Amino acid sequence: MISREPSMPHLDRRSFLVTGLAAGAVATIPASAALAAPDPATETGQSLAGRGLRTDPFTLGVASGDPSHDGFVIWTRLATAPLAEDGLGGMPARPFPVLWQVYSDAGCRRTVRAGVAMAAPEWGHSVHVEVDGLSSDREYWYRFRVGPYLSPAGRARTAPHPMSFGGPLAMAFVSCAQYEHGYFTSYRRLAEENPDLVLHLGDYQYEYTRDTYTIPGGNVRDHEGPETETLAGYRQRHAQYKADPDLQAAHAAAPWLVVWDDHEVDNNWADEVPEKPEVPQPDFLTRREAAFRAYYENMPLRRASIPRGIDMQLYRRVRWGRLATFHMLDTRQYRDDQGCGDGYRDCPAAVDPARTITGAEQESWLLNGFRESRAQWDVIGQQVFFAQRDNNAGPAKVTSQDAWDGYVASRRRITQGWVDAKVRNAVVLTGDVHAHWAGDLKLDYDDPTGPSVGSELVATSISTGGDGADSDPAAHPFLAINPHLKFYNNQRGYVITKIEREQMSADFKVLPHVQVPGSEAYTRATFVIEDQVPGVQQTYLRPLDPALRRSRPITVEETVELETKRP
Structure with missing residues (x-):
């Protein structure tokens, strides 16, 4: 097989760091700190996270995958206009910080893991978070937030020990x-x-x-x-x-x-x-x-x-x-x-x-x-x-x-x-x-x-x-x-x-x-x-x-x- 360098847009060091977050390496913070962060529904929160978004970006839903005994991947992709012909989903050409949270209950009240991932335009504003440190063989729920917008909740589970x-x-x-x-x-x-x-x-x-x-x-x-x-x-x-x-x-x-x-x-x-x-x-x-x-x-x-x-x-x-x-x-x-x-x-x-x-x-x-x-x-x-x-x-x-x-x-x-x-x-x-x-x-x-x-x-x-x-x-x-x-x-x-x-x-x-x-x-x-x-x-x-x-x-x-x- 011929192995070729990507012909997609070249990424400099700064872009690579941002894209790396979007592609899986996420900034994880304690659940209490995430919940104490500026509320994305406030004017301050919007300026930090939701600036430039006038409609819900969670039109493509959420997903989880590849479970292990202590975690799984959670996914979303931001798109305010999902059928845009340019494939960019109507999103501005800049990265967006996305707050993610994992819960131990279906009502999404008890947060057990949380952090921030960057949704970068180089990767279609997708987010892949590899969550770990969870208990084995049990159900969890998760969702994402950008500015005032909250995603639907998804159900995931870990494998047995x-x-x-x-x-x-x-x-x-x-x-x-x-x-x-x-x-x-x-x-x-x-x-x-x-x-x-x-x-x-x-x-x-x-x-x-x-x-x-x-x-x-x-x-x-x-x-x-x-x-x-x-x-x-x-x-x-x-x-x-x-x-x-x-x-x-x-x-x-x-x-x-x-x-x-x-x-x-x-x-x-x-x-x-x-x-x-x-x-x-x-x-x-x-x-x-x-x-x-x-x-x-x-x-x-x-x-x-x-x-x-x-x-x-x-x-x-x-x-x-x-x-x-x-x-x-x-x-x-x-x-x-x-x-x-x-x-x-x-x-x-x-x-x-x-x-x-x-x-x-x-x-x-x-x-x-x-x-x-x-x-x-x-x-x-x-x-x-x-x-x-x-x-x-x-x-x-x-x-x-x-x-x-x-x-x-x-x-x-x-x-x-x-x-x-x-x-x-x-x-x-x-x-x-x-x-x-x-x-x-x-x-x-x-x-x-x-x-x-x-x-x-x-x-x-x-x-x-x-x-x-x-x-x-x-x-x-x-x-x-x-x-x-x-x-x-x-x-x-x-x-x-x-x-x-x-x-x-x-x-x-x-x-x-x-x-x-x-x-x-x-x-x-x-x-x-x-x-x-x-x-x-x-x-x-x-x-x-x-x-x-x-x-x-x-x-x-x-x-x-x-x-x-x-x-």
Whole structure:
């Protein structure tokens, strides 16, 4: 990989110090001192903090992320006009001191930590505060203040102590939120579940300009601005998504662990290769750099993820006491380009042992993590389908080259790695394919009678693809061709899990509609993974709703079309 110096505005020493505060290094002061500081609602307070702000700058809400046993990240980004075309959110071109406070009660009366962080224009007036020194395994609340303006409050929580299992963990995971295809009701329903932790596995936002990626009957709302290719464009698009009240509710409900997939940059990009390499795109690396910078600015990430030019450290490990270790992967930034194109192919390159989807360094990091893990559950949060999905009943393998099927040796090395390390319970969490799936993981998919060595749970989209339709999961042709796959559903929604020492249960939540707002969520199916019993076991399946079902089973060709976008 080429490592380049950032082409973003040059920062002198003074600017670096201010930006460093905005990017994570915060001035922390005792809670009593923060509360005794000049009241931002007074004339003095406004002159110190809110000068130049005539409207509420907290239009993008608040968020928390990457919890540890003694803290977490809290985030906000100031924007008085979030959809401004220049991407600056209507903010004056100067830094703003932002007071942050963490509370031990939902009423925000008992302050336990507080300080001041600088929201600098160089980083889109974003604020990332790494709060520490808190008690383990408990809830906290937080909010921000600038001048007379007070942000909404968010709920966060710390992980259990490293030597403690803690209680059951309510963890939800989601992916693929195309703003134009539907309302973000799934995020609202997720927030109402009151989870302890949320994983977003990619396609948080989409790059297309309006009327480029459309669904039958037409999109229900439109993107602002051109296709995202510049820093201003990515900032504007992130702001449009963050301004959605349902997404804000989900961010405020619990800490998030985020990783990207392709649409945060460009459809089906791979390392330094754009979606369409045959079309000259000399500015692709500049585009990638802008996308990475905007992604960091808009996510509750620690300072370790501050981008440096075209590179950004996103893969990382988060431990939830002794109960679970989350290995969050980046399967875009380091991969070899897809072989034989991006779609379903019988592709010789797929089995090339030299090809990788993670890159050698990340693969080594992951395998070392397996060897060192003492967790009850090792959870791999990543982007694209892990298990084999052959869509051809004959001898040839016709698989998606954009998924792990396009990198068979890479998948085998990682699967063998957790087997050799004697990982107690390996569970892969996946997004990308706009449908719910559940299945068993194998070392040898050509031997359906061979032992299962792990489990995969796949979340459908939040909104991408529009409403979708219900169907008999057993009637999907992929399940007949691939007996290790156990469940399929093509409605929108999310997955919420309960992780305990004895088992992990997963409720596949769906919504009848997302093309109109307000639908209620219900559980379509529940699967359980028992401790030290690899593979998924169905414990509940809701009967088909006649009003929502398809008139006929879905076909292989329709599945491929649902998952593939070629504007």
